[in-house]
Amino acid sequence: DGGITQSPKYLFRKEGQNVTLSCEQNLNHDAMYWYRQDPGQGLRLIYYSQIVNDFQKGDIAEGYSVSREKKESFPLTVTSAQKNPTAFYLCASSPRTSGGTDTQYFGPGTRLTVL
Amino acid sequence: GQNIDQPTEMTATEGAIVQINCTYQTSGFNGLFWYQQHAGEAPTFLSYNVLDGLEEKGRFSSFLSRSKGYSYLLLKELQMKDSASYLCAVPSGGSYIPTFGRGTSLIVHP
Numbered sequence: 001d002g003g004i005t006q007s008p009k010y011l012f013r014k015e016g017q018n019v020t021l022s023c024e025q026n027l028n029h030d031a032m033y034w035y036r037q038d039p040g041q042g043l044r045l046i047y048y049s050q051i052v053n054d055f056q057k058g059d060i061a062e063g064y065s066v067s068r069e070k071k072e073s074f075p076l077t078v079t080s081a082q083k084n085p086t087a088f089y090l091c092a093s094s095p096r097t098s099g100g101t102d103t104q105y106f107g108p109g110t111r112l113t114v115l
Numbered sequence: 116g117q118n119i120d121q122p123t124e125m126t127a128t129e130g131a132i133v134q135i136n137c138t139y140q141t142s143g144f145n146g147l148f149w150y151q152q153h154a155g156e157a158p159t160f161l162s163y164n165v166l167d168g169l170e171e172k173g174r175f176s177s178f179l180s181r182s183k184g185y186s187y188l189l190l191k192e193l194q195m196k197d198s199a200s201y202l203c204a205v206p207s208g209g210s211y212i213p214t215f216g217r218g219t220s221l222i223v224h225p
Contacts, residue, residue, distance in 0.1 A: 033212070042119075042202065042215035043158070058212075090157060102211065103148070106157035 003027065004107035006091050011112045013085075021076045021110045023091035030096040032074035033104065036060065037088040049074055050096060078112065085114045119216035121203050126222045127193055135188045135219045137203030145206040148213055149177055149188045152200045161188070161201075190221075198223045 004025040013019045025032065031050050035043040045058030049068040063082025068074055074093075078085045088111050092104040118140040127133040139147070146165035150158035164170060164179035164186060176189040190197055200220050204213035 035215075040123075040217065042217045043204075045212065045214075048212060088155075096211075103160050103163060104213070105160070108157050109155070111155070 004091060004093055004105060006089075006107035006110050009108065009110060011110055013112070013114050015114055016080045018080060019078050019085075019112065021078065021089055021091075021112070023074045023076065023107055024072055025074075025091075025093045025105075025107075026072060027093055027095070027105065028071070029093035029105075030071070031094045031102075032068065033092040033094075034058075034064070034066065034074070034076045035090045035092065037090060037109075043090060046076065085112060087112060119203055119205055119214060121201075121216045121219045123217065124220045124222070126224065127190075129193055129195060129223055129225050131193050132189065132191050133193060133221065135190070135201050135221065137186045137188075137216060139184050139186070139203070139205045139216075141184075141205055141207050143207070144181055145211065147177075147179055147186050148202075148204040149186075150202040150204065150215075152202060152218065154199070158202055193223050195223050195225070197221060 007022045033048040034046040037043050044060050046064050047066040049055035052071050055066050055068050065077045090109045091107040094102045094104045120138045148163050149161040151161050152158040162177040164177050169178045174191045179186045200218040202218045203216040206213045
């Protein structure tokens with residue numbers, strides 16, 4: 001089955017520790033994205049990548065880092081510099097067909113709690 | 116810039132019809148998305164409108180008026196499983212990446 005996987009579903013970390021969230025897709029999509037969702041808030045874009053070995057900051061990139069070494073994988077590291085890391089993190093991908101907007105497909109999300 | 120407004124919460128009765136509105140302001144228009152998100156789960160794609168008018172897909176329909184910066188999602192024959200958050204998303208001018216509204220939490224009761 002094609003899809004996007006994120007692991008783990010729940011993650012707990014102590015304050016001051018870096019943590020890496022996994023995102024893998026086997027849809028052969030070129031573009032991948034990381035969003036953060038807080039209660040009562042919309043999805044906010046952290047980072048996105050249109051092709052391998054290239055990525056761009058989104059609206060709230062401070063305190064986060066990413067890599068895109070393979071087309072299938074786009075891990076997100078939440079660093080100790082992120083002031084309020086507790087949130088629901090969603091990864092998405094899209095095919096990036098030519099000619100404009102394309103539909104994003106989302107993974108199941110990782111709920112990160114920093115204690 | 117981007118500004119997307121949706122009602123925070125709506126309630127409706129099973130079997131009824133509900134309309135969820137979304138207004139937006141954008142410097143350029145590349146279409147409008149609606150997603151459904153159940154609590155603690157991933158958003159799932161419902162519809163994409165780029166031209167004015169109504170698009171129907173089973174019990175769900177989506178309407179767009181570009182001149183008014185307005186869209187709505189119409190849900191008919193409501194079922195309990197339709198209780199979810201409905202997200203309106205609009206790519207800002209020149210971008211293909213959508214900006215999401217805060218979502219409308221729909222509660223369907225018997």
